[in-house]
Amino acid sequence: MGRATDRASGPATTLEPSSGHESRPGASWPAAARRARLHVVTGKGGTGKTTVAAALALALARDGRRVLLIEVEERQGIAQLFDLPPLPYAERRIALAPGGGEVRALAIDVEAALLEYFAMFYNLGFAGRTLKRMGAVEFATTLAPGLRDVLLTGKIKETVTRTGPDGRRVYDAVVVDAPPTGRVVTFLNVTVAMADLARRGPIRNQADGVIALLHSPDTCVHLVTLLEDMPVTETIEAIAELRAAELPVGAIVVNRVTPDHLPDALLAKAAAGTVDRASLGRGLRTLGITPDRALLAGLAAEVRGHALRVRDERSCRADLSATGVAMLDLPGMPDGVQLGEAYELADLLADQEVGG
Amino acid sequence: MTPAGPARSQVRAPARDQAAAPAAKPALDIAALLTDPATRIVVTCGSGGVGKTTTAAAMAVLAADAGRTVAVLTIDPARRLAQSMGLTELDNTPRRVQVDPELNPESDTAGELWAMMLDTRRTFDEMVAAHSTPERAEQILANPFYQTISSSFSGTQEYMAMEKLGQLSATGRYDLIVVDTPPSRSALDFLDAPQRLSAFLDGRMIRLLATPGRGVMKLVGAGFTLFAKAVTAVIGGQMLADAARFVQLFEDMFGGFRERAEATYRLLRDAGSSFVVVATCEADALREASYFADRLLTERMPLAGLVLNRTHPPLVDLPLATAEAALDEWGATPAGSSPPGGPAASPSPSPSASNAVALAGAALRIHADRLAIRAQELRMRTRFDRAHPEIPVVEVPARPTDVHDIPGLRAVGAALTGDTTP
Numbered sequence: 001m002g003r004a005t006d007r008a009s010g011p012a013t014t015l016e017p018s019s020g021h022e023s024r025p026g027a028s029w030p031a032a033a034r035r036a037r038l039h040v041v042t043g044k045g046g047t048g049k050t051t052v053a054a055a056l057a058l059a060l061a062r063d064g065r066r067v068l069l070i071e072v073e074e075r076q077g078i079a080q081l082f083d084l085p086p087l088p089y090a091e092r093r094i095a096l097a098p099g100g101g102e103v104r105a106l107a108i109d110v111e112a113a114l115l116e117y118f119a120m121f122y123n124l125g126f127a128g129r130t131l132k133r134m135g136a137v138e139f140a141t142t143l144a145p146g147l148r149d150v151l152l153t154g155k156i157k158e159t160v161t162r163t164g165p166d167g168r169r170v171y172d173a174v175v176v177d178a179p180p181t182g183r184v185v186t187f188l189n190v191t192v193a194m195a196d197l198a199r200r201g202p203i204r205n206q207a208d209g210v211i212a213l214l215h216s217p218d219t220c221v222h223l224v225t226l227l228e229d230m231p232v233t234e235t236i237e238a239i240a241e242l243r244a245a246e247l248p249v250g251a252i253v254v255n256r257v258t259p260d261h262l263p264d265a266l267l268a269k270a271a272a273g274t275v276d277r278a279s280l281g282r283g284l285r286t287l288g289i290t291p292d293r294a295l296l297a298g299l300a301a302e303v304r305g306h307a308l309r310v311r312d313e314r315s316c317r318a319d320l321s322a323t324g325v326a327m328l329d330l331p332g333m334p335d336g337v338q339l340g341e342a343y344e345l346a347d348l349l350a351d352q353e354v355g356g
Numbered sequence: 357m358t359p360a361g362p363a364r365s366q367v368r369a370p371a372r373d374q375a376a377a378p379a380a381k382p383a384l385d386i387a388a389l390l391t392d393p394a395t396r397i398v399v400t401c402g403s404g405g406v407g408k409t410t411t412a413a414a415m416a417v418l419a420a421d422a423g424r425t426v427a428v429l430t431i432d433p434a435r436r437l438a439q440s441m442g443l444t445e446l447d448n449t450p451r452r453v454q455v456d457p458e459l460n461p462e463s464d465t466a467g468e469l470w471a472m473m474l475d476t477r478r479t480f481d482e483m484v485a486a487h488s489t490p491e492r493a494e495q496i497l498a499n500p501f502y503q504t505i506s507s508s509f510s511g512t513q514e515y516m517a518m519e520k521l522g523q524l525s526a527t528g529r530y531d532l533i534v535v536d537t538p539p540s541r542s543a544l545d546f547l548d549a550p551q552r553l554s555a556f557l558d559g560r561m562i563r564l565l566a567t568p569g570r571g572v573m574k575l576v577g578a579g580f581t582l583f584a585k586a587v588t589a590v591i592g593g594q595m596l597a598d599a600a601r602f603v604q605l606f607e608d609m610f611g612g613f614r615e616r617a618e619a620t621y622r623l624l625r626d627a628g629s630s631f632v633v634v635a636t637c638e639a640d641a642l643r644e645a646s647y648f649a650d651r652l653l654t655e656r657m658p659l660a661g662l663v664l665n666r667t668h669p670p671l672v673d674l675p676l677a678t679a680e681a682a683l684d685e686w687g688a689t690p691a692g693s694s695p696p697g698g699p700a701a702s703p704s705p706s707p708s709a710s711n712a713v714a715l716a717g718a719a720l721r722i723h724a725d726r727l728a729i730r731a732q733e734l735r736m737r738t739r740f741d742r743a744h745p746e747i748p749v750v751e752v753p754a755r756p757t758d759v760h761d762i763p764g765l766r767a768v769g770a771a772l773t774g775d776t777t778p
Contacts, residue, residue, distance in 0.1 A: 046405020198592030283716025298672025
C-alpha cells in the first residue's frame with residue numbers, strides 16, 4: 001500500500017508515532033498475539049511458512065526468553081533452514097537470540113509420539129519396535145486419520161504447559177510450523193478429530209485439555225501469505241473457517257512484499273501501460289546515463305511489470321484487510337533465506353512490535 | 357491479463373544474462389515434446405505453489421493450438437483459472453473448452469481442448485461399482501471405513517488421479533493427456549501412493565487387529581495382543597469392525613484394483629509418456645525437483661526436463677554498477693532522498709524535470725532489485741545444473757499478473773517454447 005495511505009489508515013494499536021519507519025506499515029502485532037503463548041503458523045505451500053515460523057520464534061526469544069519451535073509435518077524444514085542435520089524427536093537448542101534468549105526446536109515424529117503414549121499405559125516393550133517396523137503405527141493413524149492430529153496437538157500442549165522444578169513454565173512461548181492453510185482447521189479442530197476415536201481411553205482424556213488450550217487466549221493462529229490471488233483466497237477462507245471453529249486468529253504475515261518504488265501518479269499510469277519514455281530518458285541523462293532506444297524500452301517494460309505487480313498486490317491487500325485481521329509485512333529476501341536472513345526477518349518482525 | 361501485456365516472454369534475455377547461465381546444456385524443447393504425435397501423456401509434477409496447474413493448462417492449450425486433441429486433468433486449480441476453462445464444478449468428465457471462439461473454430465488444423473477437475477471420491481465410487489456386483493458395491497459405499505479411506509487417506513487423491521488417467525487413456529479419444537498432480541506434501545507421494553494404498557487395502561493388518569489371537573500374530577506374540585488392545589482403546593472397536601468388514605467386502609475386487617494400478621504405472625513408463633518437473637528458483641522447490649528427478653531416473657520413468665517457473669531475467673542490458681552509480685547520483689538530490697509517495701519538499705528546477713528524475717530513479721531501483729533477484733536465481737539454477745547436467749531446463753519468466761484466461765495461458769505457452777533460455 002502507498003505510504004500516504006498507510007499513514008492515513010494506520011492501525012489503532014500503534015503505540016507511538018511512527019518515526020523512521022517509512023518503509024513499513026505501522027506496528028500491528030495485535031494485543032491477542034502479545035498475550036498468547038502458543039503461536040500456530042500456517043500458510044499455503046510456497047508462501048514461506050517455515051521461514052516465518054522460525055523468524056517469529058527468534059523475535060519472541062529476544063530479551064532472554066526461551067522459545068520452542070515445533071515442526072509437525074516430518075519435513076525437516078527447520079533443520080534445512082538452520083543448516084543442521086535432521087532434528088531428532090527431542091528438544092534441542094538451535095539458535096540464540098539477542099539479549100540472552102534461545103530457540104529450541106522439536107520435530108515431532110508421529111510414530112514415536114504414539115508409541116510414547118502407549119508406553120505410558122501398556123508395556124509394549126520390544127514389541128513396540130517390531131510393530132513399528134511392520135508399519136502398524138502408520139496403519140493405526142490411517143485407520144483413524146484424526147489420531148495423527150490428536151497426537152501432534154497433544155504433544156504441543158504438553159510443551160506449552162510443561163513446568164520446570166521451580167514451578168515456572170519451561171517455555172515462554174511455543175511456535176508451531178503447522179500444516180498448510182487447507183488443512184490447518186482440521187489439524188487444530190481436535191473436537192472433530194475425536195469422532196474417530198473410542199469414547200474412553202488415555203488419549204481421549206488427554207484431548208480435552210488440548211481442546212481447552214487451543215480455544216483459549218493462550219493460543220493464536222497466524223497466517224502467512226503472499227500478495228497473490230491463490231494464497232490470499234486461501235487465507236481469507238482459512239480465517240473464516242478458524243472463526244467458525246472458534247479458534248483464535250492472530251495476525252496475517254504478508255511475505256515477500258514488493259517494495260514500492262514508483263510515486264503514486266506514475267504507478268497508475270504505468271499500470272495502465274503508459275511509461276513516458278521521453279521523460280525517462282531525460283531523467284536518466286540527469287543521473288549520468290545516456291540511454292539508447294533499447295535501454296528505454298527495456299526499462300519501461302520493467303517499470304510496467306513492477307507497476308502491475310504493485311497494483312495487484314494493493315488489491316490483494318485490500319481484500320485481506322477486509323477480514324479485519326492485523327497485518328505484518330516482510331520483504332522478499334533476494335539472496336534466499338538462511339540463518340542470517342532468518343535473523344533479519346526476526347528483526348523486521350520485532351520492529352513491528354512482535355514480542356512487545 | 358491486461359491489454360498492456362508487459363514483460364512479454366518474447367522479450368529476449370539480454371546477452372549479459374545469457375552469459376551468466378551455464379552453457380552447453382540442451383534447453384527443454386516443450387513445443388517438440390507436445391507436438392510429437394508419439395507423446396500421448398505428459399505429467400507435471402513438483403512441490404506446491406510452483407505453478408504446476410497453470411503449466412499443465414498452458415501446455416494443453418499449446419498442443420490444442422498445434423492441432424492435437426488434448427485433455428487436461430487438473431486437480432484443485434485456482435478458481436479463476438478453472439472458470440476460464442469452463443470448469444465450474446468437479447464433474448469428473450472432460451468438458452470441451454472453447455479455446456478461440458473468434459478465431460475460426462471449425463478450421464481443419466484446429467485441435468480440441470478438453471478439461472476436467474478430478475473428483476476423488478466419485479472416481480473411487482465408480483471404480484468400486486465397476487469391479488463388483490451392485491449389492492456389494494452398495495454395502496461398500498455405505499461402510500464408514502470406506503468413507504474415511506475414499507476421502508481422507510493421504511494417497512487416495514494420487515491413486516485416483518492415476519486411475520482417471522488410465523480411464524481417459526483407454527478411451528483412445530485424445531491425442532494427448534496432460535495430467536496435473538495433486539499438491540502433495542512431497543512430489544514423491546505421487547509415485548508411492550498407489551503402492552501404499554494397495555499395501556493398506558490388502559488388509560493383513562486389519563485382520564490382525566480385528567481378530568488378534570490367530571495367525572501371523574504369533575510372530576510378535578503377546579506384544580501384538582497388547583498393541584491390538586491399545587489400538588482398540590484408542591480408536592475404538594467399532595472402527596476396527598468396520599474396517600474388517602470393508603476388507604472382507606473388498607477382497608474380491610482387490611486383485612482388479614492392484615492390476616489397474618500396475619497397468620497405469622506401466623503406462624507412465626511407456627515411451628509415449630513424459631514427466632515435466634516444475635519448480636521455482638527457490639531452495640525448497642528445487643530440492644523437491646531434484647529428489648523427483650532422481651527418483652524418476654531411478655525408476656526409469658521418462659523425464660522430459662525441468663520448467664523453471666517465474667524467473668526474473670532483466671529486460672535490459674544495464675549493469676548493476678551503472679544503475680547503482682546513477683542511484684547514488686539521485687540519492688544526492690532532494691527528490692531522491694524523499695519517499696516516493698510525496699513530492700520533493702525543496703524547490704526544484706521544474707516539475708517536469710523533477711518528475712523525469714523521479715521516474716528514472718524509480719526505474720533504476722526496479723531494475724537493481726530485479727538484478728539482485730536474478731543473481732540469486734542464476735546461483736540456484738547453476739547449482740541444479742551442476743547436480744543434473746543431463747536434465748534439460750526451460751525458464752518461464754514471471755508474469756506481473758496472475759494467469760486466469762486462455763490468452764494468459766497462451767502467453768505462458770509462448771514463454772515455455774520461447775527464446776528465453778540459452
